[in-house]
Amino acid sequence: MKSTFPIERLQSIRTPFYYYDTTLLRNTLETINQEAGRYENFCVHYAVKANANPEILRIIREKGLGADCVSGGEVKAALDAGFPANKVVYAGVGKSDWEIELGLENGIFCFNVESVPELEVINELAALRGKVAHVAFRINPNVGAHTHANITTGLAENKFGIAMEDMNRVIDMARDMENVKFVGLHFHIGSQILDMGDFVALCNRVNELQEHLANRGIIVEHINVGGGLGIDYQHPDRQAVPDFAAYFATYHKHLRLQPGQTLHFELGRSIVGQCGSLITRVLYVKQGAHKQFAIVDAGMTDLIRPALYQAYHKIENITSEEPSETYDVVGPICESSDVFGKAIDLPRCHRGDLLALRSAGAYGEIMASGYNCRTLPKGYLF
Ligand code: LLP
Numbered sequence: 001m002k003s004t005f006p007i008e009r010l011q012s013i014r015t016p017f018y019y020y021d022t023t024l025l026r027n028t029l030e031t032i033n034q035e036a037g038r039y040e041n042f043c044v045h046y047a048v049k050a051n052a053n054p055e056i057l058r059i060i061r062e063k064g065l066g067a068d069c070v071s072g073g074e075v076k077a078a079l080d081a082g083f084p085a086n087k088v089v090y091a092g093v094g095k096s097d098w099e100i101e102l103g104l105e106n107g108i109f110c111f112n113v114e115s116v117p118e119l120e121v122i123n124e125l126a127a128l129r130g131k132v133a134h135v136a137f138r139i140n141p142n143v144g145a146h147t148h149a150n151i152t153t154g155l156a157e158n159k160f161g162i163a164m165e166d167m168n169r170v171i172d173m174a175r176d177m178e179n180v181k182f183v184g185l186h187f188h189i190g191s192q193i194l195d196m197g198d199f200v201a202l203c204n205r206v207n208e209l210q211e212h213l214a215n216r217g218i219i220v221e222h223i224n225v226g227g228g229l230g231i232d233y234q235h236p237d238r239q240a241v242p243d244f245a246a247y248f249a250t251y252h253k254h255l256r257l258q259p260g261q262t263l264h265f266e267l268g269r270s271i272v273g274q275c276g277s278l279i280t281r282v283l284y285v286k287q288g289a290h291k292q293f294a295i296v297d298a299g300m301t302d303l304i305r306p307a308l309y310q311a312y313h314k315i316e317n318i319t320s321e322e323p324s325e326t327y328d329v330v331g332p333i334c335e336s337s338d339v340f341g342k343a344i345d346l347p348r349c350h351r352g353d354l355l356a357l358r359s360a361g362a363y364g365e366i367m368a369s370g371y372n373c374r375t376l377p378k379g380y381l382f
Helices: 007-011 022-036 054-062 072-080 097-106 116-128 164-176 196-215 244-254 269-275 305-309
Strands: 017-020 042-047 066-069 088-090 110-113 133-140 180-186 222-224 262-267 276-287 292-296 315-317 324-330 339-347 354-357 378-381
Touching (some): 007 354, 054 072, 054 378, 097 133, 110 116, 110 222, 116 164, 116 180, 133 164, 164 180, 180 196, 196 244, 315 339
Parallel strands (some): 042 066, 088 110, 180 222, 222 262
Antiparallel strands (some): 276 354
């Protein structure tokens, strides 16, 4: 298929860089608003960790989503991009004092608390300021997800959240504290989840916990089920906007909300994943003993997912229409894992060709590093 990239404009930008298709991003956001909007009380937050490019954040904020943050830096990025503080949630197993203070000063919607000592510190810091912090407890639901082991988060063995057995005790503690208000329960089972059955399993667990709490006369204001909806890395153009209708319908069908409760989501990858590509230039085509290499100017410092998770990103040669040949596509970093793809069929490659590594809008630019004293890649919106 002929690529739809604006090649001439891309040619003039120094590679490697991230290309973002804002039309696709906006379509994705409109679909989310339409599909979540079918259900009263559904609130969608964008997981800033997926991509904190300020212009991307601004577009997402303009469409009315809230923000889900995991560090003071992300809270700041969200506020700078204009997200209203009362739509900012802040999770994370290790919140520093200054990060908690930042949330308190700005009056964020909620801290998602992951341990007893953290709860105590939030209570103390809020008391010093004469504030009451809204807190939700992140409960580890011990629900597995059919995804890569490095990105499951909801199993008992993971470091995240408070064990279910401790939930009652922690809630009682919070109710005795003067400077925290217990408002919700938070869950997140993992990322790149395509099997709706995994979300159904989470719903069932939340229902059980809610029933248990209702028997104790406790009804929280909100439930937050995290994010995790996956995207199609094999076929980035087949369903570029993920199936949000099925995703929200699954929660609507299986999660029993108590009267007056709101249901919050924290979606990252499914919002920004398909709108971004890493654009890189072929430096050399090298004939090895048994295969040929396309050596490109982007490396694992620009997109670490293949090296870190053996993740697949579709590679396209967007400037050649010649017959295909087979290449290992590799970067310039001094690490054997600096490989974007092995035995990939691409239109014959020449020095100077542009390749696109697709589906790189989420956890791409934001995970870039300066290893080998490399410059961080820039992002350009089209
Ligand atoms: N909420 C919480 C509490 C999370 O930990 C995460 C992701 C999200 C929401 C957003 O999940 P999403 O909708 O994007 O799946 N770097 C990895 C992904 C790590 C995800 C961490 N948590 C990757 O490149 O695949």
